[in-house]
Amino acid sequence: MEVVNSVRKTIWFNIGFFAVTTVLGVIGWPLYAWHHGVSGAELALFVFYVWATGLGITVGYHRLFAHTTYKANPVIRFLLLFFGAAAFEQTALDWASQHRDHHRYVDTDMDPYSIKKGFFYAHIGWLIFWKHKIHYENALDLQKDPMVMHQHKNYLLWCAGAGIVTPVLIGACFGHALGAFLLAVCLRITFVYHSTFCINSVCHMFGKSTYDVNATAKDHWLVALVTFGEGYHNFHHKFPVDYRNGIRWFDFDPSKWLIRGMAFLGLVHELKRTSKFRILEARLAGEKASTSHLLQGFAMQPFVAKPLEQLQAQYVLVRQRLEGWEDAVRNYRVLVKEQMAAHSEEIKLAAGQKIREAHEHFQQAYGQWRELISLPPLQLQLSLSAIPA
Numbered sequence: 456m457e458v459v460n461s462v463r464k465t466i467w468f469n470i471g472f473f474a475v476t477t478v479l480g481v482i483g484w485p486l487y488a489w490h491h492g493v494s495g496a497e498l499a500l501f502v503f504y505v506w507a508t509g510l511g512i513t514v515g516y517h518r519l520f521a522h523t524t525y526k527a528n529p530v531i532r533f534l535l536l537f538f539g540a541a542a543f544e545q546t547a548l549d550w551a552s553q554h555r556d557h558h559r560y561v562d563t564d565m566d567p568y569s570i571k572k573g574f575f576y577a578h579i580g581w582l583i584f585w586k587h588k589i590h591y592e593n594a595l596d597l598q599k600d601p602m603v604m605h606q607h608k609n610y611l612l613w614c615a616g617a618g619i620v621t622p623v624l625i626g627a628c629f630g631h632a633l634g635a636f637l638l639a640v641c642l643r644i645t646f647v648y649h650s651t652f653c654i655n656s657v658c659h660m661f662g663k664s665t666y667d668v669n670a671t672a673k674d675h676w677l678v679a680l681v682t683f684g685e686g687y688h689n690f691h692h693k694f695p696v697d698y699r700n701g702i703r704w705f706d707f708d709p710s711k712w713l714i715r716g717m718a719f720l721g722l723v724h725e726l727k728r729t730s731k732f733r734i735l736e737a738r739l740a741g742e743k744a745s746t747s748h749l750l751q752g753f754a755m756q757p758f759v760a761k762p763l764e765q766l767q768a769q770y771v772l773v774r775q776r777l778e779g780w781e782d783a784v785r786n787y788r789v790l791v792k793e794q795m796a797a798h799s800e801e802i803k804l805a806a807g808q809k810i811r812e813a814h815e816h817f818q819q820a821y822g823q824w825r826e827l828i829s830l831p832p833l834q835l836q837l838s839l840s841a842i843p844a
């Protein structure tokens with residue numbers, strides 16, 4: 456049964472808040488800086504608050520509270536709730552509950568910020584022209600968390616204290632209370648708003664569908680730059696309980712780096728990671744789907760049948776090699792579980808060697824596969840036609 460999730464209603468309070476912070480930040484601060492100059496302390500406070508509140512949303516509201524991709528000690532939870540509140544993006548409970556609905560009902564009417572209703576709606580329209588019902592029953596775990604509930608029940612105190620009073624007081628210590636208000640409060644709120652909003656709009660429109668070709672969520676490194684690493688959104692929608700969004704070491708994902716750094720210091724624990732085999736499996740399926748689509752769109756019948764068959768055969772081969780590699784790893788782990796000491800060193804070495812061999816076999820087939828699918832359509836068609844059946 457479809458439940459009515461939102462009704463059309465102009466939220467004047469939100470419109471007013473967005474308008475005032477934007478005007479004061481984008482017009483007021485440059486005018487102030489023109490007359491009074493800008494100090495290093497004000498700039499440092501601005502940069503710190505942009506990062507702290509941006510990461511409060513991505514590392515805290517998103518990856519900790521909405522998806523529970525790791526566990527954190529009370530001090531870290533407090534800091535994430537503090538800086539999350541300072542971003543003025545609702546309470547952690549409201550945010551997480553709506554975000555869980557976004558994943559569960561993505562692209563439907565039940566998705567609070569469905570991209571199917573357009574770029575503007577997904578970016579900011581859903582906050583200013585629609586009233587949403589929040590289904591707290593999807594966040595029973597968070598309702599048991601006293602700190603989350605304290606923030607929820609005393610939201611005004613948290614957001615005004617963390618987002619306005621603290622930065623203005625710090626600015627006042629340097630003799631620049633008004634400058635700090637315009638820069639580290641108003642302009643910073645505007646910047647972090649649009650950076651977070653881009654995750655719902657830009658990340659559902661621009662980029663590659665690496666892991667799930669049917670998802671509107673996309674992967675784009677450029678978008679990751681302005682979203683504190685959330686730009687790998689196709690991966691995130693496919694594997695939402697992974698604490699990482701950008702999984703390669705060089706992927707710009709400062710949220711992942713912060714979580715990993717905190718884990719190194721023992722401040723957070725139980726980081727959830729998706730098995731590399733499931734990731735490769737999804738990647739292969741994505742690559743096969745987009746290549747088949749390309750072939751079907753490009754090739755003329757009846758010349759498309761053989762290439763498609765060959766593509767399928769190559770795909771089956773790579774998948775088999777991947778399974779072989781996973782089996783070798785699984786066997787090794789079983790040996791370890793059954794107390795390796797009971798087995799001879801030789802068996803252990805042989806199991807390790809099997810993993811290396813299976814990995815090499817997979818790499819070989821995957822290399823060929825990658826070479827093939829990166830060919831331009833006509834060449835790809837010719838190459839596939841030339842492979843003996």
Ligand SMILES: [Zn+2]
Nearest residue numbers: 654655672688
């Ligand atoms: Zn999304």
Ligand SMILES: [Zn+2]
Nearest residue numbers: 554558691695
């Ligand atoms: Zn998410």
